Amino acid sequence: MSEVPAHRLYIDGAWTDGTGDAWTEVVNPATEEVIGRVPEATQEDAERAVRAARRAFDEGPWPSMPVQDRAAVMLRMAELLERRAPELIDLNIAEVGSIRMLAEMLQVGVPLAHFRDMAERIMPGFAWERPLPPTPVPGLGLGQGVMRREPCGVAALIPAYNFPLFLSVMKLAPALAAGCTTVLKPAPAAPLEVLALAEVAEEAGLPPGVLNIVTGGVEAGRVLTTDPRVDLVSFTGSDTVGRQVYAQAAEGVKKVVLELGGKSPSVICEDADLDKALGEMLAGIATNAGQGCSLFTRTLVHRSRHDELVEKAVAALGFITVGDPADPATAMGPLISRAQRDKVEKLVRAGEEEGARIVHGGRRPAGLDRGFFFEPTLFTGVDNTMTIARTEFFGPVGCVIPFEDDDEAVRLANDNPYGLAGSVWAADPLRAYGIAGRVRAGMVMVNGGGGGVTPHVAFGGYKQSGLGREWGEHGLDEYLQTKSITWSAASG
Numbered sequence: 001m002s003e004v005p006a007h008r009l010y011i012d013g014a015w016t017d018g019t020g021d022a023w024t025e026v027v028n029p030a031t032e033e034v035i036g037r038v039p040e041a042t043q044e045d046a047e048r049a050v051r052a053a054r055r056a057f058d059e060g061p062w063p064s065m066p067v068q069d070r071a072a073v074m075l076r077m078a079e080l081l082e083r084r085a086p087e088l089i090d091l092n093i094a095e096v097g098s099i100r101m102l103a104e105m106l107q108v109g110v111p112l113a114h115f116r117d118m119a120e121r122i123m124p125g126f127a128w129e130r131p132l133p134p135t136p137v138p139g140l141g142l143g144q145g146v147m148r149r150e151p152c153g154v155a156a157l158i159p160a161y162n163f164p165l166f167l168s169v170m171k172l173a174p175a176l177a178a179g180c181t182t183v184l185k186p187a188p189a190a191p192l193e194v195l196a197l198a199e200v201a202e203e204a205g206l207p208p209g210v211l212n213i214v215t216g217g218v219e220a221g222r223v224l225t226t227d228p229r230v231d232l233v234s235f236t237g238s239d240t241v242g243r244q245v246y247a248q249a250a251e252g253v254k255k256v257v258l259e260l261g262g263k264s265p266s267v268i269c270e271d272a273d274l275d276k277a278l279g280e281m282l283a284g285i286a287t288n289a290g291q292g293c294s295l296f297t298r299t300l301v302h303r304s305r306h307d308e309l310v311e312k313a314v315a316a317l318g319f320i321t322v323g324d325p326a327d328p329a330t331a332m333g334p335l336i337s338r339a340q341r342d343k344v345e346k347l348v349r350a351g352e353e354e355g356a357r358i359v360h361g362g363r364r365p366a367g368l369d370r371g372f373f374f375e376p377t378l379f380t381g382v383d384n385t386m387t388i389a390r391t392e393f394f395g396p397v398g399c400v401i402p403f404e405d406d407d408e409a410v411r412l413a414n415d416n417p418y419g420l421a422g423s424v425w426a427a428d429p430l431r432a433y434g435i436a437g438r439v440r441a442g443m444v445m446v447n448g449g450g451g452g453v454t455p456h457v458a459f460g461g462y463k464q465s466g467l468g469r470e471w472g473e474h475g476l477d478e479y480l481q482t483k484s485i486t487w488s489a490a491s492g
């Protein structure tokens, strides 16, 4: 234990020990070795962080700083993060178990690009104030004024474990850009990369209290979502905890952004390019070992192409090498924890009990005795009402369901509690576009999409996948309030 690096909390611009004596061990999911430990923040620690953020908002320079000065600090942070990218990639592989390509591109590359984009977005030219022209109001006179966008206040940022830096930056960058102050609580399983944000904030000269990071679990999370000094809660995680967060925040009528789970459908029409659609289907199973909220895990395929697709998928799944995520030859790493693998195994057994058929995988891979590995798994013979078609696994498991025509495909796609993402494959892009318009989800891709990871595409879900949007201008808007200031033009 003594050789394992011990980390600290970052509160009010200083690294500090927690007031409790409990620690969370960070485990490498591929080796089961402890690679770090972080303090389990107590209620008192979390309250201290909230107090610092409140003071920094009410009395500090950040919210009222000229926008170009705020952007300059953020650009310095972006540059420092970019310099540390190799270290962040290694950390991500170690604490999440991402394969190197995923760590380089999506886990670290995309958030760093987004951070820079958000800093540039608030450069002069962003519409912080919009004049309302003098307008006659019958019987009252002539009115005019401005519509202003102001920071929301103190924002509590609570990300999930699966993309720690990505999800934290998705929240922190727009919050800082808007002029909010923040308390960030990383997921207990993956806090190490997130702590780097405080290190670069300190080096870049972010004023004390603007970013506070408390590591810990439910105790700290409860404070961040109930404390009256917090104005906004941005949460990414399961819908079960999301509902609790929503209820906790309701007492103080806080603004809430919820990014929750998904069971996203991919609709493959009879004339689709099957090989390309297959690539997306395999990615839905294997990317981050299936631990991605918007992965396509429910494949709806026209009955005439069902057998061909399944045959190709089974052959391709056999080539997915599971193992050490640090090895460049590995295509899929482990699940985050033993508990997560247990959950996946239980759902797989439920699928079998309900009569679905495993055509590939379904168990722990042979020869990998350490690490939380599970084989890429595919079910056929699935009915859309089965547990495995409705429940998010958050593991490397997909299912295939046939349909007869477009109307049935849309009905099946929408017959699910979630509505995060969707995908449509058809030879005629107009037909695919028509189907995409009918899928009730926040993000729908046509023939592989294109803008899915650009910083300008809004990210978020319909139905039980959440509330609000992240990324780009819509993401920035969540951290802003709109204020009107009006006066009588006639009387001066």
Ligand code: NAD
Pocket (backbone or CB within 6 Å): 158, 159, 160, 161, 162, 163, 167, 185, 186, 187, 188, 216, 217, 218, 220, 221, 222, 225, 236, 237, 238, 239, 240, 241, 242, 244, 245, 248, 258, 259, 260, 261, 262, 292, 293, 392, 394, 420, 461, 465, 466
């Ligand atoms: P989780 O819901 O278990 O935990 C999320 C966070 O909430 C953690 O930081 C946890 O410590 C904290 N928390 C737990 N109880 C709390 C409480 N009562 N009050 C406040 N905070 C509390 O989620 P997870 O296991 O880390 O992540 C997996 C889930 O995240 C999946 O369901 C996945 O779909 C979802 N997810 C969604 C998106 C999206 O953008 N929609 C992105 C990534 C992950």
